[in-house]
Structure formats: structure tokens, C-alpha cells
Amino acid sequence: MAGALWMVLAAVSFGLMGVFVKLGAATLDAVALVFWRTLFAVLLLGGVALLRRQRFATPQLGRHLKRGLIGYTSLLAYFHAISHLPLSTAVTLNYTSPMFLALLSVLLLKEKLSRHALLALLLGFVGVTLLLRPTFDGAAWQAGLLGLGSGLLAGWSYLHVRELGQAGEAEWRTVFYFALISTLGGGLLLLGRPWQPLTAANLPWVLGLGATATVAQLAMTRAYKVGRKLLVANLSYLTVVFSALFGALLWQQRLGVGELLAMALIIVSGILAGRR
Template identity: 80%
Template sequence: MNGAWWMVLAAACFGLMGVFVKLAAATLGTVELVFWRTAFAVLLLGGNALLRRQSFATPLLVRHLQRGVLGYISLLCYFYGISHLPLSTAVTLNYTSPLFLALLSMILLRERLSATALLAIALGFAGVALLLKPTLHGLGMLPVLVGLGSGFLAGWSYLHVRELGQAGEAEWRTVFYFALISTLGGLLLMLGQEWHPLTAANLPWVLGLGVTAMIAQLAMTRAYKLGRKLLVANLSYLTVVFSALFGVLLWQHVMTAGELAAMGLIILSGILAGRR
């Protein structure tokens, strides 16, 4: 299997992860869902590192903390969006992260953006406005802003991921510390609050969430390792397509022409932003 097909698998699994989040949200809160999602990764990556006798020590703890906090809040916003918005809408809002990454690179890092990147940002936010016009009318402001916030914070966290990579940090440690910080953050947020029990009704959804997220991460990593980076990055937007299909099949969310056009604009803008 070449890199392109690994990314198709990753996109399908990320779409399925959203399905499991939406199903589990009927009985579990957003903080709990993120906790189980990241605790699964901590156990998997930490156990694998112990078996391989890999070192957890790193001189980049501050950068890991910055990335971890931003990534954790982004994940909270994303899961909240999935719980309260149509699946395809929540996923599309999260996939505005390349636009925010380009914008933040210009603001925070003083990078000069090409005309293509500026066009991408304009197209992307036009797509967001088109997508959210009917959504705001039907569901209110808060879920929409939180969903869009997931894309903004994800883009910001990717700045720190890039810095960690440029500093020579191992990829598994970057993912592990993000999962660890998120899991500890979940425990802190849940102090004094009621935990909802895992039951026969919601346990399959929690396990499905953990398994699909793990497969998606592994498949995505393999895709970037084996495939052409630009092609693989573009194929990642298939997650939006899979999410739309799952929304139609499971929740009968029939998409309008305007929603389809908006998603197309956001996908196109993300592809252009990735080429900056």
C-alpha cells in the first residue's frame, strides 16, 4: 500500500472517529470524551516506548507544554463542535487549521506570504461565511464559534509542532506529550465533577473512538513517510467527504448546494495554503 492509500485509510478513520464521538456524546461529556481519547494514546505510545526502551527525557518540555495546552483546548472545542453541530460542519470548521497556520505564521513569525497563500486565506474565510450562514440561523452562535475555535487553536498548535520538528524532537515524543498533557488536563477539569460511568451502551463507542483515532494516527504517519507530501496533505481533506457521507447515512443530514460549495471552497483554500 502506497502513501496515498494510507492517507485514504487515515481520512476514513478520522471520519469514523467523529461518528463515535457524536454517538458517545449522548451519555458522556466533552471533557470525558477527550480524556478517553488521549488516555488511549498515552497507554499505547508509552507502553511501546517502554518496550523499545526509548527515552522520555527531552530538553523541550516548555515547547511541549505550549503545544499540549493549545492542542488539548483545540480537541475540546472539536469534540464539542461534533457533539452540537452536523458532523460534516464540525469537521470542516476544524479543517480551517491550515488557514490559521498561514495567518499566524505571518503575524507571529513575520513570514511573508505569497499571493497564493493570501488568496487561500480569502477563499477559506469566504467558505466559512457561506457554510455558517444557515448554521448560525438554526443552531446559534456558541457551537459555531467553538467549532471554528478548534481550527484556530489547531493551527496555532501546529506552529509549535513545526518548532519541535525543527529542533529535532522525535515524532513519537511530540504525540506522547500532547496526549499526556491532554489526559492530565482532563483529570484536572474533572476534579469535583461527576464522572459518567462506562456502560454496555457507551463502551463500544468509547472503544471505537480510541481504536479509530489510533489507526488514523498510525496510517497518517505512514502516509507522510511513504507518499509525496503534497499529495498526501491534499488527500487528508477526504476526512470532510467521509464525514459528510456518514452524516447522510446515519443522521440523514442532506447537504444543500450552498453547504457543498462552502466545503469545496474551504478544501481548496486549505490545499492552496499548504503550498505556500
């Protein structure tokens, strides 16, 4: 139950994070948005850790590095998708992660794939195909593929989050090292690029992005540590619902029958995957 409640909080926060990404994308690209988002977390979590005299040293540095690199690449692809697609579409593509989590659990952890899981993957594939169809008919096909790729990488990243939790790693250190690795990666990518300054117009969006992302990351990490892996992963689909509501309220992004059907299939696939 505790894991479920933490994931609900994470879903709300991730939905709000998408709103701030879309607002900030008017003046900042995905690389800059990821940089500021993760720098916020590094300063906040690092500052709190110093005040509490917590230890930064960890025997899990290798796992943190793997998780950080995979998670950073996923975040870049996700922010690009949000910037160029309707919010609910980008979020749904990213939240194919539970479907990929089930698949990767079989491929990497040698878990058994049941009939429910096979049906889940089939429904998820159909849903993704329906959802991506409009992007391939238009000019946003690249953003659509990157959105789907972010879901695959996020599912892979969650496996490492689970391993870190099972190894007894503190949640704040898991989030801190992810943010630190992502900030360093973003800083390297920003070198040699035209500087995109923070202004009075985009600073509120960057601060909102940093705050909601940090809360979401902490809540998600806690959920995977104390909750059942696939149950928690299924509840992450609530972010799709919140994002659809935010998109409709803020940008009048209405969902057609095909999009609703696609989202429903992807959500059902996650539920079935959780029963395996």
C-alpha cells in the same frame, strides 16, 4: 509521496474518530470524551514504549507543553462542535486549520504571503461565513464558533508538530506527550463534576474513539515530519469527504447546495494556500 499517504490514512482515521465522538456524545460530554480518548493513547503508547525500553526523557519538553495545551483546547472545542452540529459541518470548521496554518506561518514565522495565499484566505473566509450562517440562524451558534476556534487552534498546534519533527523528536513521543498533557487537563476539569461512568452502551464507542484517534494522530505526525507542510495540510481536507459520507450513511445528514458550496470554497482555499 510518503507524507501524502500518511495523511490519507490520518484523514480516514479522523473521520472515523468523529463518528465515535458523535455516538459517544449520547451519554458523555466533550470533557469526558477527550479524557477517555487521550487516556487510551497514554496507556497504549506508554505501554509499548516501556516494553521497547524507549526513553521518555526529551529536551523538547517546553515545546511539548505548548503543543499539548493548544491541542487539548482545540480538541475540547472540536468534540463539542461534533456533539452539537452535523458531522460534516463540525469537521469542515475544524479543517479550516490549513487556512489558519498559512496565516500563522506568516504571522509567527514571518513567511511571505503571496497573491495565492491572499486569495485563499478570502475564499476560506467566504466559505466559513456560508457554512456558519445556518448555525447563527438557529441555536447552535456557540457550537459553530467553537468548531471554527478548533480549526484556528489546530493550525497553531500543527506549527509546533512541525517544529518538533524538525528538531528530531520521535513521532511516538510527540503523540504521547500530547495525550499525557490532555489527559491531565481532562482529569482536572472532571474534578468536581458529576461522574460519567463507562457502561456497556458507551464502552464500544470509547474504545473505537481511542483506537482511531491514536492511529490518526500517529499518521498525522508522521505526515508532517516526512511530507511538505502545506501539501500535507491540504490533503487533510479528505477528512471532510469521509465525514460527509459517514454522516449521510449513519444519520442521513444530507448536504444542501449552500453547504456544498461553502465546503468547496474552504477546500479550494486550502489548495491555493498550498501553492504560495
